[in-house]
Amino acid sequence: MDFISTRGGDAVGIDVALVAGLAPDGGLYIPRTIPAATLTHPGPTLADTAQQLLAPYFAGSRLRQELPRICRSAFDFPAPLRELAGEGDHLLELFHGPTAAFKDYAARFLAQCLAGLREDDGQPPTTILVATSGDTGAAVGAAFHNRPGFRVAILYPDGRVSPRQAHGLACFGGNVRCFRVEGSFDDCQAIVKQVLGDAALRARLPLGSANSISLGRLLPQMAYYAHTALAYRQQHGQALNFIVPTGNLGNALACWLARRMGLPIGEIVLGCNANDVLPRFFAGGDYAPSAGVATLANAMDVGAPSNFERLRALHADDGQVRASMRAIGVDDATIGGTIASAPTRHGVVPCPHTAVGLHVLETLRAQGDRRPWAVVATAHAAKFDTVVEPRVGHTVVPPPGLARWLSRPAHAEAMPADASWLREQLMNWDETRGDMPSRHETGAFRCV
Ligand SMILES: *Cc1c(COP(=O)(O)O)cnc(C)c1O
Numbered sequence: 001m002d003f004i005s006t007r008g009g010d011a012v013g014i015d016v017a018l019v020a021g022l023a024p025d026g027g028l029y030i031p032r033t034i035p036a037a038t039l040t041h042p043g044p045t046l047a048d049t050a051q052q053l054l055a056p057y058f059a060g061s062r063l064r065q066e067l068p069r070i071c072r073s074a075f076d077f078p079a080p081l082r083e084l085a086g087e088g089d090h091l092l093e094l095f096h097g098p099t100a101a102f103k104d105y106a107a108r109f110l111a112q113c114l115a116g117l118r119e120d121d122g123q124p125p126t127t128i129l130v131a132t133s134g135d136t137g138a139a140v141g142a143a144f145h146n147r148p149g150f151r152v153a154i155l156y157p158d159g160r161v162s163p164r165q166a167h168g169l170a171c172f173g174g175n176v177r178c179f180r181v182e183g184s185f186d187d188c189q190a191i192v193k194q195v196l197g198d199a200a201l202r203a204r205l206p207l208g209s210a211n212s213i214s215l216g217r218l219l220p221q222m223a224y225y226a227h228t229a230l231a232y233r234q235q236h237g238q239a240l241n242f243i244v245p246t247g248n249l250g251n252a253l254a255c256w257l258a259r260r261m262g263l264p265i266g267e268i269v270l271g272c273n274a275n276d277v278l279p280r281f282f283a284g285g286d287y288a289p290s291a292g293v294a295t296l297a298n299a300m301d302v303g304a305p306s307n308f309e310r311l312r313a314l315h316a317d318d319g320q321v322r323a324s325m326r327a328i329g330v331d332d333a334t335i336g337g338t339i340a341s342a343p344t345r346h347g348v349v350p351c352p353h354t355a356v357g358l359h360v361l362e363t364l365r366a367q368g369d370r371r372p373w374a375v376v377a378t379a380h381a382a383k384f385d386t387v388v389e390p391r392v393g394h395t396v397v398p399p400p401g402l403a404r405w406l407s408r409p410a411h412a413e414a415m416p417a418d419a420s421w422l423r424e425q426l427m428n429w430d431e432t433r434g435d436m437p438s439r440h441e442t443g444a445f446r447c448v
Contacts, residue, residue: 005027007027014057019208046224053258077104095351207426245378275293279328281308382402
């Protein structure tokens with residue numbers, strides 16, 4: 001199957017697109033044609049659905065024979081659809097993976113693919129660079145931790161992620177090093193881009209990226225939408241509609257792609273925070289990206305959603321794009337209020353991102369919408385304890401997978417916002433630097 005850049009250029013196969021991350025012209029890879037799904041019923045497991053759904057994209061790939069194994073290993077935790085208190089209201093829980101956010105699925109899938117494509121010819125390990133505002137770094141760190149042939153450098157903006165998120169980024173050790181950068185998330189992203197674009201360095205050291213624009217993260221995210229929508233139609237005879245908390249537009253674009261493949265998905269509504277570039281556009285305004293502003297739903301603090309370029313390239317014009325989905329913005333006061341009222345109103349304790357989705361659902365119901373909806377729960381509330389606990393008035397216990405990581409000691413290395421400093425570290429990577437200091441030095445995180 002052929003993939004092309006959103007900015008034109010020659011077609012490549014999926015293996016090239018997976019390893020490259022970004023197309024050489026700076027564009028994002030998209031499938032040249034979107035295959036029709038052959039699935040009419042959900043597979044016995046999420047992994048089976050994923051494998052059938054993704055098979056056409058891997059036609060001609062070196063990974064084609066391995067796809068079943070890759071899917072079994074990436075999709076080995078469930079994505080349950082939970083009924084909420086209101087009639088037709090559902091929550092699609094995507095937080096049952098090791099780092100308790102939906103990014104675990106795609107990070108694990110990408111890690112399996114890159115491991116399968118790596119030529120073991122005595123090359124030094126591939127270093128995966130990842131800039132993160134919180135969840136991506138943890139999911140990628142966990143997916144590559146102790147994986148032979150790979151190293152990971154996680155960069156996050158010092159002081160701008162929650163304490164529990166910071167611990168989750170710095171708790172790996174071994175082949176994963178964590179850098180707390182004196183700067184913003186945009187600085188981290190700029191440093192990663194600069195280093196990845198350094199041809200001289202790449203000639204000496206294999207580098208890879210695992211950010212949200214990688215095709216290897218976009219495609220697998222279709223699987224849980226396909227599985228859920230097929231199971232819902234089998235049971236209820238109708239399409240399920242989705243509300244997707246949105247930042248970079250990766251998760252929601254996967255939902256749209258699954259619908260384009262013919263899966264029984266109804267309407268798609270994006271839930272956004274105070275970064276309202278998408279709500280403005282979908283309401284008929286220009287697409288006007290801006291610097292991101294900080295909100296309670298920090299994984300969605302994106303002023304220029306990178307996957308918007310893909311959404312545009314997959315439609316003939318902006319009128320068509322606007323007809324494909326809707327977007328609703330939710331301010332911080334409303335997010336806080338929704339977290340506080342959700343236990344009584346919906347019977348759940350949501351993370352701030354999921355609360356955005358719940359508020360969108362409440363808005364649709366207030367407008368008289370009676371259709372069945374699933375709000376996508378993108379992370380577990382325990383990851384955002386400092387936001388959630390004061391509003392619900394009790395502690396939120398981390399799920400076992402997350403608790404296991406949090407019980408490890410953490411160690412992040414201070415780093416200036418300077419690409420040449422990182423270059424130096426990569427050239428002189430010292431495996432022991434990522435090793436954990438003894439437990440009493442930093443103190444293990446206590447789950448209270
Ligand atoms: C990454 C993330 C989002 C946003 O997802 P996109 O694919 O960037 O739109 C929402 N919620 C949580 C918890 C996240 O980690």
